[in-house]
Amino acid sequence: xxxxxxxxxxxxxxxxxxxxxxxxxxxxxxxxxxxxxxxxxxxxxxxxxxxxxxxxxxxxxxxxxxxxxxxxxxxxxxxxxxxxxxxxxxxxxxxxxxxxxxxxxxxxxxxxxxxxxxxxxxxxxxxxxxxxxxxxxxxxxxxxxxxxxxxxxxxxxxxxxxxxxxxxxxxxxxxxxxxxxxxxxxxxxxxxxxxxxxxxxxxxxxxxxxxxxxxxxxxxxxxxxxxxxxxxxxxxxxxxxxxxxxxxxxxxxxxxxxxxxxxxxxxxxxxxxxxxxxxxxxxxxxxxxxxxxxxxxxxxxxxxxxxxxxxxxxxxxxxxxxxxxxxxxxxxxxxxxxxxxxxxxxxxxxxxxxxxxxxxxxxxxxxxxxxxxxxxxxxxxxxxxxxxxxxxxxxxxxxxxxxxxxxxxxxxxxxxxxxxxxxxxxxxxxxxxxxxxxxxxxxxxxxxxxxxxxxxxxxxxxxxxxxxxxxxxxxxxxxxxxxxxxxxxxxxxxxxxxxxxxxxxxxxxxxxxxxxxxxxxxxxxxxxxxxxxxxxxxxxxxxxxxxxxxxxxxxxxxxxxxxxxxxxxxxxxxxxxxxxxxxxxxxxxxxxxxxxxxxxxxxxxxxxxxxxxxxxxxxxxxxxxxxxxxxxxxxxxxxxxxxxxxxxxxxxxxxxxxxxxxxxxxxxxxxxxxxxxxxxxxxxxxxxxxxxxxxxxxxxxxxxxxxxxxxxxxxxxxxxxxxxxxxxxxxxxxxxxxxxxxxxxxxxxxxxxxxxxxxxxxxxxxxxxxxxx
Amino acid sequence: xxxxxxxxxxxxxxxxxxxxxxxxxxxxxxxxxxxxxxxxxxxxxxxxxxxxxxxxxxxxxxxxxxxxxxxxxxxxxxxxxxxxxxxxxxxxxxxxxxxxxxxxxxxxxxxxxxxxxxxxxxxxxxxxxxxxxxxxxxxxxxxxxxxxxxxxxxxxxxxxxxxx
Numbered sequence: 001x002x003x004x005x006x007x008x009x010x011x012x013x014x015x016x017x018x019x020x021x022x023x024x025x026x027x028x029x030x031x032x033x034x035x036x037x038x039x040x041x042x043x044x045x046x047x048x049x050x051x052x053x054x055x056x057x058x059x060x061x062x063x064x065x066x067x068x069x070x071x072x073x074x075x076x077x078x079x080x081x082x083x084x085x086x087x088x089x090x091x092x093x094x095x096x097x098x099x100x101x102x103x104x105x106x107x108x109x110x111x112x113x114x115x116x117x118x119x120x121x122x123x124x125x126x127x128x129x130x131x132x133x134x135x136x137x138x139x140x141x142x143x144x145x146x147x148x149x150x151x152x153x154x155x156x157x158x159x160x161x162x163x164x165x166x167x168x169x170x171x172x173x174x175x176x177x178x179x180x181x182x183x184x185x186x187x188x189x190x191x192x193x194x195x196x197x198x199x200x201x202x203x204x205x206x207x208x209x210x211x212x213x214x215x216x217x218x219x220x221x222x223x224x225x226x227x228x229x230x231x232x233x234x235x236x237x238x239x240x241x242x243x244x245x246x247x248x249x250x251x252x253x254x255x256x257x258x259x260x261x262x263x264x265x266x267x268x269x270x271x272x273x274x275x276x277x278x279x280x281x282x283x284x285x286x287x288x289x290x291x292x293x294x295x296x297x298x299x300x301x302x303x304x305x306x307x308x309x310x311x312x313x314x315x316x317x318x319x320x321x322x323x324x325x326x327x328x329x330x331x332x333x334x335x336x337x338x339x340x341x342x343x344x345x346x347x348x349x350x351x352x353x354x355x356x357x358x359x360x361x362x363x364x365x366x367x368x369x370x371x372x373x374x375x376x377x378x379x380x381x382x383x384x385x386x387x388x389x390x391x392x393x394x395x396x397x398x399x400x401x402x403x404x405x406x407x408x409x410x411x412x413x414x415x416x417x418x419x420x421x422x423x424x425x426x427x428x429x430x431x432x433x434x435x436x437x438x439x440x441x442x443x444x445x446x447x448x449x450x451x452x453x454x455x456x457x458x459x460x461x462x463x464x465x466x467x468x469x470x471x472x473x474x475x476x477x478x479x480x481x482x483x484x485x486x487x488x489x490x491x492x493x494x495x496x497x498x499x500x501x502x503x504x505x506x507x508x509x510x511x512x513x514x515x516x517x518x519x520x521x522x523x524x525x526x527x528x529x530x531x532x533x534x535x536x537x538x539x540x541x542x543x544x545x546x547x548x549x550x551x552x553x554x555x556x557x558x559x560x561x562x563x564x565x566x567x568x569x570x571x572x573x574x575x576x577x578x579x580x581x582x583x584x585x586x587x588x589x590x591x592x593x594x595x596x597x598x599x600x601x602x603x604x605x606x607x608x609x610x611x612x613x614x615x616x617x618x619x620x621x622x623x624x625x626x627x628x629x630x631x632x633x634x635x636x637x638x639x640x641x642x643x644x645x646x647x648x649x650x651x652x653x654x655x656x657x658x659x660x661x662x663x664x665x666x667x668x669x670x671x672x673x674x675x676x677x678x679x680x681x682x683x684x685x686x687x688x689x690x691x692x693x694x695x696x697x698x699x700x701x702x703x704x705x706x707x708x709x710x711x712x713x714x715x716x717x718x719x720x721x722x723x724x725x726x727x728x729x730x731x732x733x734x735x736x737x738x739x740x741x742x743x744x745x746x747x748x749x750x751x752x753x754x755x756x757x758x759x760x761x762x763x764x765x766x767x768x769x770x771x772x773x
Numbered sequence: 774x775x776x777x778x779x780x781x782x783x784x785x786x787x788x789x790x791x792x793x794x795x796x797x798x799x800x801x802x803x804x805x806x807x808x809x810x811x812x813x814x815x816x817x818x819x820x821x822x823x824x825x826x827x828x829x830x831x832x833x834x835x836x837x838x839x840x841x842x843x844x845x846x847x848x849x850x851x852x853x854x855x856x857x858x859x860x861x862x863x864x865x866x867x868x869x870x871x872x873x874x875x876x877x878x879x880x881x882x883x884x885x886x887x888x889x890x891x892x893x894x895x896x897x898x899x900x901x902x903x904x905x906x907x908x909x910x911x912x913x914x915x916x917x918x919x920x921x922x923x924x925x926x927x928x929x930x931x932x933x934x935x936x937x
Binding site: 015017018020021022023024025026027028029030031033034036185186187188189190236237238239240241271272487488489490659660662663666667668669670671692693694698700701702704707 | 807809810811812813814815816817819820822850851852854855863864867868869870871873874875876877878879880883899901902903905906907908909910911912913914915916917918919
């Protein structure tokens with residue numbers, strides 16, 4: 001594919017300040033709830049009080065004046081009452097069987113939120129209750145005893161070599177089970193959306209979202225509106241982490257249905273309690289491994305069953321499952337692999353996208369298992385990993401060849417060396433009674449597929465545009481026009497950096513307007529660690545095209561036809577010393593031709609082969625690699641677990657902006673720390689018990705450990721400038737590294753996330769066992 | 774409905790506010806005065822996104838009834854920081870160090886920083902962490918925010934301490 005033309009970069013690789021920094025530090029960024037929409041009514045959802053049931057009807061109290069409000073029920077839906085995601089099983093508004101507590105039964109809009117809530121209080125649903133299946137534990141019990149009872153939402157398998165049959169030839173076979181619970185994204189800006197019916201018949205949706213091109217087309221069928229009449233624009237997004245990937249389609253739908261009936265703008269801003277109760281979470285997961293080892297400690301066969309609690313409907317669960325099973329035996333050489341993945345329904349809010357997308361759950365189990373396997377064969381965990389870490393030329397569990405840009409085993413070796421792992425590992429407490437504090441160290445090693453899973457990039461064919469146009473001050477600017485969104489991770493800066501690099505201009509001459517489906521082509525959703533690699537590459541290609549076109553026009557307009565090169569912000573004539581500043585040349589082109597737009601489209605390298613049916617081949621175009629070492633102190637009296645240091649190396653390919661990339665890793669690691677040690681949800685009466693920030697506890701500034709984070713750059717040669725993904729990989733490895741550290745500190749192996757003092761107590765924490773359980 | 778009248782100095786500008794006494798200060802700022810820089814993240818005093826200063830105290834605008842803010846009070850929100858040398862220094866520090874990612878916690882976070890630094894040189898080694906413990910950030914992992922506050926503390930303009 002692309003041949004490297006540039007070896008040294010002017011703009012890429014620099015810690016350039018975010019283009020949105022000034023607005024954000026001044027409190028000027030406009031988030032959904034900050035937008036002033038005159039005459040907007042407030043929407044509220046009427047929700048099911050039961051987790052499973054059959055709706056017989058809705059009674060509206062005659063004591064309320066219904067002329068003041070607008071009520072939407074399924075009969076008011078212009079098109080099909082369906083949310084079209086990976087499955088077509090979810091209605092926008094329930095009309096028969098109710099599948100989760102809080103499922104919408106009707107929508108209400110009123111001039112004030114208070115009046116809308118009062119109206120909702122005057123609606124009483126008549127529901128025949130049915131028995132719900134609520135928890136991962138219940139689901140796993142059914143899976144083991146009576147699987148036909150379960151409602152399967154998705155399934156997929158991976159087979160390599162002789163699969164599970166090869167376990168018979170292994171010298172040692174170890175079987176273990178692990179679970180992981182829900183995790184809430186807890187972006188600090190709750191979900192918010194506004195639908196505005198325009199005079200020309202267009203419906204304008206603006207709000208907090210990751211993926212404008214999910215809402216259009218997903219709403220078109222429901223609203224019975226052609227795509228060209230549905231305009232979707234992103235407002236500033238106050239954090240997302242996957243939580244604003246697919247969910248905003250629902251909120252946009254609620255607003256849109258109400259706005260169309262009320263014939264006026266309708267706004268819904270969730271409060272925190274609603275946001276936790278009625279939006280997506282990370283899927284709870286159960287893994288059971290049977291792993292066969294040879295006497296020398298090499299992996300012989302891996303059998304894995306990987307189950308996800310999908311919640312009530314399919315939504316995006318199949319792809320979460322795919323990413324999960326593709327990472328469930330990744331990272332190490334193993335000739336025989338059998339992985340069976342299933343997503344089953346529970347009667348809870350549909351679980352969905354969350355940074356890592358199935359990989360953190362899979363790697364939590366797999367990297368815990370690696371330590372248990374090392375124990376079983378009598379090797380230290382680092383020796384065991386180094387022995388069989390994948391290298392260039394090896395194949396993945398799906399038979400994909402690791403061709404280039406393989407940061408393994410370098411990231412593993414470097415992290416172990418920098419943290420002094422081997423020495424510290426030999427001096428851990430193991431729950432010794434005489435120790436006043438128990439010390440432990442643990443590691444994890446992992447890859448994360450960059451870009452869409454499987455055939456995703458080939459199907460989406462990301463499209464981007466660059467516009468040379470006048471800015472608000474009339475001066476020329478090159479605007480990056482993509483549907484990839486800024487949600488804190490830095491898209492609004494790295495993509496202009498890449499464009500500026502390709503054009504050889506200053507980043508000051510580039511811009512990143514908020515994505516608006518009436519103005520940007522579909523570069524795909526902002527997910528899957530794909531923006532820097534896939535969209536970045538496509539922006540670079542478009543930048544090269546625009547550069548060439550500008551050079552030709554400036555040659556004709558200002559250089560009397562002499563060939564011209566745009567280099568370091570100036571147009572240079574080939575035959576004389578004449579130069580013209582970029583802005584002057586660009587202004588001349590604008591004056592002569594008007595705004596100029598170039599497009600480009602992503603194409604996967606031809607050698608990438610993938611079979612979506614058999615799950616064989618190159619599951620991802622490239623992988624990022626990482627290694628985490630976690631060090632903990634555990635208090636023998638209180639069993640309090642304190643992680644005081646994390647050492648990590650990452651290969652994310654070319655680092656486009658080291659400040660932003662480090663920000664992703666630091667922030668992601670602290671989110672992973674919460675997942676591992678603090679964030680816990682259980683279900684009571686069909687509802688999440690931790691339903692507010694008082695009870696759903698996330699790390700504060702006082703909880704952060706020392707973080708020693710480094711990059712090892714193995715640029716991905718098929719894309720320019722060679723980035724892979726950084727967004728998700730920080731979620732992947734910390735939980736198992738911590739469980740491995742806690743096992744070395746206490747002698748207790750915890751196999752359920754989160755890892756809490758209560759769990760240590762349950763496993764005999766105060767008894768100070770002498771060996772690993 | 775009964776209303777109270779208050780004369781407040783908000784970000785250096787006098788404002789006369791009529792409001793039901795139990796209305797949250799947050800709603801008066803955001804809805805009545807359209808000072809939308811101050812954010813609502815949880816509505817129950819846990820996240821700190823609505824942190825503002827009333828006189829010299831850091832308060833959570835989602836918990837404070839407007840009627841409890843006395844006549845003559847000086848209120849500082851994120852929008853007021855750029856009117857002060859210390860506030861501008863902090864804005865520069867946050868931008869330079871990459872302390873803002875999604876940015877939604879920053880209006881509250883940076884007001885906490887401002888309230889801390891204007892009290893004078895940092896004394897305790899964990900003064901920064903303690904002063905921001907009530908401001909939740911889900912993006913950054915806090916490291917770059919701490920770096921920004923340290924950077925600003927080293928450069929804090931002496932002439933504006935303790936009150937600007």
